[in-house]
Amino acid sequence: MTDTPMGTPRWVLGVDSGGSGLRVALAPVPGARSTADDSRTDLAESRADTAVSRQPVRTGPDGIDAGHLMEQLVPMAKALLDEAGGGAVKAVAVGAAGMATLGDDLRARLPEALAEAFGVRRLALAADAVTAYAGALGQRPGAVVAAGTGMIALGTEGRTWHRADGWGHLLGDCGGGAWIGRAGLDAALRDHDGRRGGSAALRARAEAFFDGPVSELPAKLYPRTDRPAVLASFVPEVAGCAxxxxxxxxxxxxxxxxxxxxAAAVCPPETDCEVALTGGLFGIGDPLVVPLKEELAVQLPRARAVPAEGNPLEGAVVLATALALDALALPCDGRLLHVPDAKD
Amino acid sequence: MTDTPMGTPRWVLGVDSGGSGLRVALAPVPGARSTADDSRTDLAESRADTAVSRQPVRTGPDGIDAGHLMEQLVPMAKALLDEAGGGAVKAVAVGAAGMATLGDDLRARLPEALAEAFGVRRLALAADAVTAYAGALGQRPGAVVAAGTGMIALGTEGRTWHRADGWGHLLGDCGGGAWIGRAGLDAALRDHDGRRGGSAALRARAEAFFDGPVSELPAKLYPRTDRPAVLASFVPEVAGCAxxxxxxxxxxxxxxxxxxxxAAAVCPPETDCEVALTGGLFGIGDPLVVPLKEELAVQLPRARAVPAEGNPLEGAVVLATALALDALALPCDGRLLHVPDAKD
Known part of the structure; x- marks a missing residue:
């Protein structure tokens, strides 16, 4: 890192690619004597500038399309850099939904593309669960539950990642937004049918929310391509009558x-282990969080539920900052977190 | 019914339209003194000739396409009639999956189209659950559970239909094939993750059945358009290790x-009410049927579980025969069972 002239501002880029679009953050590299944990504090002070594209990166036959990602990322990042007064990008971390299974094109093409665009050779490619982890807990050992429409947990004691669930709305994501919404609509239809387990309150809410009798729900839901999101949209109604x-x-x-x-399946065995809850599902608050904390106390008495410190975009900045400082401490396994051979 | 010369053979057509194609049965009208219940006995003696098309009837913007159904039905029925030596078709019953919600085109166009093709003016248009009912119990009051990939129950005391579930794999079909298969794969993935509720036996079966580690299941399942059927294909494996x-x-x-x-939600209140189980799911036998009969004894002590007498195609013949004999006793509600004004 001696090739940057003294005084040139040094930056990192964090990128979060998901179903709602692409988000980019530009953050300064903390002073040379900072540790990775200090960088966490910098983030908490919101020193990063961010840009957002509402166009989700395309997925093609080779998975997530590296070219389409770069088309959006380069102008957004250059604009952020210009606004910040210019300088050198020392490291980039890209978090993407589906990175583990659909990231081949990114792993193959991003190292060269980013070197060409920004002269940067330090790169981390992370599953969105990893950026959620780093956003929530930084580089400390622990477990993170990320829940929105889906649900996944990731834990590490520092050596390897332990992952549980995140298998999608038909195979798992148990307890996530689509799961809760579906259970609520099931109870509404049970009430309609006179089956056991029905709820008149949930039926009334479903009829108001979806604007018609529950018997019309199949015709409204099944033609959609975003069925899990439609199911999850009912979560606030379930929470509202709990x-x-x-x-x-x-x-x-x-x-x-x-x-x-x-969470219990991925939590490291250490006592006083941190378990952070992150993602939009927990926005419904007490109706879910209170029973969850009670259940965590039963299943994981050694753990301590903590608030997430930041979001996945901030987690990408944590990873990029750690790379820039040669201080990456989270496990690199080539799939969940891939760091091509660093050259600088 | 005096317009057919004495001695001319008199026939009915039963039609069953579903996801696997179109099936047609030609059966003789029983003698004038027969009752609808006798016709049941004739069916049991397999006097119907059948033809099968493996091409499912198309669904368009107006629902199930009446023109596409007629294109297939007319040559199949005429061939059956020719093979049987000719004669007059006195009534037709068409059972179709989705008839209640997707049957507008059929209700609008089939009466005239069938009159033109066969000179027949007695027609019943039935939901597949109704043909399943008529196949299983004839025209007797009771309840029928039809379970394959999905699950629906239909009951009647003779005046109205009572329907429960059949809401599809995301909103219901609770206990059906997709439901059981999904629960089995959930248990396989719980074992993989180390979550509570996992089953090593189901994981081993899933890896053998789907030819690879369970972590590859999402990539195999989600791109498919027949996801419920893929889930249901795992049912025999669940049954096999129960x-x-x-x-x-x-x-x-x-x-x-x-x-x-x-079943309890639709069963008429009479004592000694018949409850019939029909559909491919019950082919797995004792692992499901034994606990189901136990549970029915608890929830519906007044009912008597009976075998289904016939399948939905035979049910369509029951309906057509009843029409031909002016003996239709099942409730006509315009949606589940629609009989346009009879003219003969």
Whole structure:
């Protein structure tokens, strides 16, 4: 890192690619004597500038399309750099949904493309669960539960990643947004049919929310391509009647048990281990978080539930900063977190 | 019915349209003194000739395409009639998956089209659940559970239809084939992750059945358009290890409870009411049927589980025969069972 003239501003880029688009953050590299943990503090002070594209990166036959990602990333990052007064990009971290299984094109083409565009040779390619982890806990050991429409948990003691669930709405994501929404609509239809387990309150909410009798739900749901998101859109309604409706409360209790199962499967064995909850699902608050903390206390008495320090984009900045400082401490396994041979 | 010369053979057509294609049966009208119940006996003696097309009838913007159905039905029915030596078709019953919600084109165009093709003016248009009912119980009151990839129950005391579930793999079909298969794969992935509720036996079967590690299941399942059928294809594996594996046995026990819930919601209140189980799912036999009969005894002590007498195609013949004999006794509600004004 002696090729940058003294006084030239030094930056890192964090990138978060997901179903809602591409987000980019430019953050200064902390002073040479900073540690990776200090960089966490810098982030908390929001020194990063960010840009957002609402166009999700395309997925083609080779997986996530590196060319389409670069087309969006380069102008966004150059604009951020210009606004910040210019300087050198020392490291980039790209977090992407589907990186482990759909990241071949990114792993093959991004190192050269980023070297050409920014002269940067330090690069980390991470699954979105890894950037969620780094955003929530930095580089400390622990476990992170990331829950939105889906649900995945990732834990590490520092040597390897332990992953649980994240298998999608038909094979898992147990306790996630699509799971809870589906259970709520199941209870609404049970009430319609006169089957056991029905909830008149959830039926009334479903009829108001989806604007029509529940018998029309199949015709509204199945033609959609974003079915998991449609199911998850019903979560606030389930949470909204949990205080009065025992069926809704039972659904959130069952979700809490599934989420705790998943956290327990990845949590390192150390006592006083941190477990962070991150992702939009926890925005519903107490109706889910209270039973979840109770269940974590039962299943993981050694663990301590903590708030997530930051989001996945901030996690990408944590990874890039750690790379820039030669201080990456999270496990690199080539799939969840891939760091091509560093050259600088 | 005096316009057919004495001695001319008189026939009915039963039609069953579903995801696997179109099936047509030609059966003789029983003698004038026969009752609808006698016609049941004729069917049991397999006097119907059948033809099968493997091409499912197309669904367009107006629902199930009446023109595409007629294109296939007319040559098949005329060939059956020719083989049988000719004669007059007195009534037709068409059962179709999705008839209630997707049957507008059929209700609008089939009466005239069938009158033109066969000179027949007696027509019944039925949901596949109704033909399943008529195949299983004839025109007697009771309840029928039809389970394959999906799951629906239909019951009647003779005046109205009571329907429960059949809402598809994301909203219901609780205890059906896709539900059981999905639960089995969930248990396989729980074992992979080290989550509670996992089954090593189901994981081993999933790896053998889907030819690879369970972590590859999402990439195999989600790109498919026939996801419910893929899930249901795993049912025999769940059944196959239920004797040794408590997780698999628990899945089938839970399915039995859901199926009994659904039957209980539609079963008429009469004592000694018949409940028939029909559809491919029950082909797995005791691992599901034994706990289901136990659960029915608990939830519906007044009911008597009976074998289905025939399949949905035979049910269509029951309906057509009843029409031909002016003896239709099942409820006509315009959606589940629609009989345009009879003219002869």
């Amino acid at each position: 205080a009065e409706d025992p069926v809704a409360a039972g659904i959130l209790q069952a979700a809490a048990v599934h989420i705790a199962d998943t | 004797a040794e594996d408590p997780v698999a046995a628990g899945i089938l026990q839970a399915a039995a409870v859901h199926i009994a819930d659904t």
